[in-house]
Amino acid sequence: MLQNLQDSFYVNFIKENRWQYLTDGLKVTLIVTFFAVIVGIVFGTLIAIIRSTHDKTGKLTILDILARIYITVIRGTPVVVQLMIIYFVIFASSDIDKTVVAVLAFGMNSSAYVAEIVRSGIMSVDSGQFEAGRSLGFNYIQTMRYIILPQALKNILPALGNEFIVLLKETSVSGYIALQDLTKGGDIIRSRTFDAFMPLFAVALIYLVLVLIFTKLVNMLERRMRNSER
Amino acid sequence: MSVNGDVLIKVEGLKKSFGGFHALDGITEEIRKGEVVVIVGPSGSGKSTFLRSLNLLEVPTEGHIYFEGVDITDKKTDLDKHRQKMGMVFQHFNLFPHKTILDNITLAPIKLLGMTKEEAEKKAMDLLKRVGLQDKADSYPSRLSGGQKQRIAIVRSLAMDPDVMLFDEPTSALDPEMVGEVLELMKQLAKDGMTMVVVTHEMGFAKEVASRVLFVDEGKVKEQNTPEEFFSNPKDPRLKEFLSKIL
Numbered sequence: 001m002l003q004n005l006q007d008s009f010y011v012n013f014i015k016e017n018r019w020q021y022l023t024d025g026l027k028v029t030l031i032v033t034f035f036a037v038i039v040g041i042v043f044g045t046l047i048a049i050i051r052s053t054h055d056k057t058g059k060l061t062i063l064d065i066l067a068r069i070y071i072t073v074i075r076g077t078p079v080v081v082q083l084m085i086i087y088f089v090i091f092a093s094s095d096i097d098k099t100v101v102a103v104l105a106f107g108m109n110s111s112a113y114v115a116e117i118v119r120s121g122i123m124s125v126d127s128g129q130f131e132a133g134r135s136l137g138f139n140y141i142q143t144m145r146y147i148i149l150p151q152a153l154k155n156i157l158p159a160l161g162n163e164f165i166v167l168l169k170e171t172s173v174s175g176y177i178a179l180q181d182l183t184k185g186g187d188i189i190r191s192r193t194f195d196a197f198m199p200l201f202a203v204a205l206i207y208l209v210l211v212l213i214f215t216k217l218v219n220m221l222e223r224r225m226r227n228s229e230r
Numbered sequence: 231m232s233v234n235g236d237v238l239i240k241v242e243g244l245k246k247s248f249g250g251f252h253a254l255d256g257i258t259e260e261i262r263k264g265e266v267v268v269i270v271g272p273s274g275s276g277k278s279t280f281l282r283s284l285n286l287l288e289v290p291t292e293g294h295i296y297f298e299g300v301d302i303t304d305k306k307t308d309l310d311k312h313r314q315k316m317g318m319v320f321q322h323f324n325l326f327p328h329k330t331i332l333d334n335i336t337l338a339p340i341k342l343l344g345m346t347k348e349e350a351e352k353k354a355m356d357l358l359k360r361v362g363l364q365d366k367a368d369s370y371p372s373r374l375s376g377g378q379k380q381r382i383a384i385v386r387s388l389a390m391d392p393d394v395m396l397f398d399e400p401t402s403a404l405d406p407e408m409v410g411e412v413l414e415l416m417k418q419l420a421k422d423g424m425t426m427v428v429v430t431h432e433m434g435f436a437k438e439v440a441s442r443v444l445f446v447d448e449g450k451v452k453e454q455n456t457p458e459e460f461f462s463n464p465k466d467p468r469l470k471e472f473l474s475k476i477l
Contacts, residue, residue: 131287132324136338136390137314146337150328 012198018189022199025185026206032102032181033168039107040167044114047071049144051115052122056130057140067115074112080173082109087177098179102171110167117159121152154225161218165211172207182206235263237296238394238425239284244293246279246449253279254290255449261394266426268436268457271446272472280446281398281429285316298393314342317387321399323379325371331358331382332367335389343390350389357385361415377408381415388419395419397428433477437461445469 013019047067054064074082083105091101125148133143153160175184186203190196239261246254253276261267271277282288284295286302286309294303302312326334335357336350345353358364361381371379380400387395397416401409413435420426420439430436436443436457443460445453445468453466461477464470 126322126324128320128322128324129326132318132320132326134310135285135287135313135316135318136387137310137342138338139310142341146341147326151326154328 008195008198011193012189012195013202016192018192021180021185021188022182022202022206025180025182028099028174028180029168029171029182030210032099032106032171032174032179033164035103036106036110036167036171037164039103040110040114040163043108043111045118045149047111047115048118048122051119053140055119055123071112071115074109079106079109079170080176083173084176098174098177101177102174102179102181106167106171109170110163113163113166114160117156117163118152120159121156122148124155125151157218157222157225161215161222165214168210168214169207235265235425237261238263238265238298239427240294240296241284242294242296244280244283244295245291246276246283246288247291252449254283256293257446257449257451259444259451261425261427263393263425264423265441266420266428266439267442267444268440269427269429269444269446270431270433270436270472275447276449277429277446278398279449281396281427284396284427285313285318287318314338314390315393317384317390317392317395319380319383319387319395319397319400321403323371323376323383323403325379325383325386327371330368330370331363331374334371334382335386338386339389354385354389357388361385375408376404377411380404380408380412384412384415384419394425394427397426397430399429399431401430401432431476433461445472447472 013022047070050060050063050067054060083102086105087098087101122144129147129151130143133147134140138146171181172183174181175187178184180188183203186199189199193199237260241257241259241261244254244257244259245252255276257280269277269281279288283290284297286295290303294301296302297312297316300307300312302309325331326337329337332351332354335354336345336347339345339350339353340347355364355367358367361384363378363381363385366374366378366382371382374382384395384400400416401412404412409432413432416426416428416435417439428435428440438457440457442454443457444451445460445464445466447466447468453460453464453469455463461473464473
């Protein structure tokens with residue numbers, strides 16, 4: 001039994017340096033996740049500000065409608081379909097880096113969810129905070145920036161952390177556009193060795209460790225932000 | 231008290247309705263420099279709405295408000311610039327919970343008046359000393375009592391060197407033992423010549439400090455007078471009824 005495991009480990013990871021499929025894939029997964037998170041935050045926050053500005057002031061009606069359509073479409077269709085549409089349809093005729101396509105697809109997908117999270121955070125800040133800012137002479141954008149968003153961020157940090165854990169795992173469908181991420185890397189090993197157990201469990205374990213590390217980081221950040229109010 | 235100062239705020243035919251409800255039903259009024267105008271009235275009378283209209287936190291449905299000669303209800307007016315000169319103190323303090331007391335006070339002077347951090351902090355510390363809270367500079371608002379929070383909120387407004395201070399029921403959310411310290415600070419301000427408009431239920435404050443008392447009811451100013459006359463010789467039947475209930 002133990003001998004079997006050892007042999008299997010050797011064939012799947014050591015032989016022909018197959019472990020590199022996993023490390024190279026991990027690199028791609030981390031890069032795609034990292035930049036997709038940034039796209040998601042920037043774009044999502046922008047949409048959230050448009051939506052909540054409309055809710056609060058009644059302005060930006062057209063942008064609000066566009067934002068709502070965007071959120072509905074993005075949340076209403078599977079991310080893997082969006083990924084393929086961007087790669088095989090939108091960038092069909094151009095020679096674009098698959099990593100960039102993945103960052104765009106996952107980032108845009110995430111932004112729709114982030115937008116709703118951030119919007120709920122903005123709405124959760126007491127309206128008196130807004131009035132205090134405006135009465136001091138801050139304009140709408142300054143009030144958002146210095147007073148509302150910092151408080152909103154604190155309220156939504158757990159939900160945001162959760163969203164990025166989901167995003168990290170969602171990048172596992174990158175293989176659909178033949179991008180060699182972590183999951184695809186494990187899959188390539190499987191196709192070489194005809195062994196499903198070892199590569200798949202190794203891939204699963206790596207995702208699990210990543211999520212645990214990320215959860216820990218979010219928790220630490222959360223605690224630090226809470227402490228800063230005392 | 232200089233009751234003959236220049237007109238600072240002029241309100242003309244102010245109306246505000248929410249749906250079909252007329253919160254303000256045509257108010258015309260003047261606030262002069264150095265005056266302490268206290269506004270009283272039953273709840274739901276429109277007194278807070280009136281006060282909040284003065285810096286356009288409530289946008290009037292009809293009418294004009296002139297502040298230092300400028301029509302701030304005009305869409306073309308740079309309202310934010312004028313609000314810098316109108317301090318406002320809220321019932322629920324509305325300190326910024328994510329900032330220290332010092333940062334609460336210096337945020338607006340640094341970002342809006344272009345003060346350096348050092349200048350703003352020096353000024354903030356001077357003001358904090360004046361209210362005896364300099365040791366709280368590095369605390370967060372959650373560490374303060376209600377009375378301390380409200381005094382900080384007043385200081386935060388003062389840091390902008392306002393020409394008028396608006397108080398929206400500043401002591402209504404306080405435990406009784408903390409009302410005194412806030413009123414004391416407000417009296418101090420009045421004595422220093424600050425123009426103040428105060429919505430309050432503290433009749434003692436009105437009697438002692440006000441240069442004029444307004445009775446607002448059903449969205450109108452039903453009666454106004456010097457505090458002596460206002461309390462000893464009320465004429466409006468609704469005011470008589472109101473005073474008999476609270477005094």
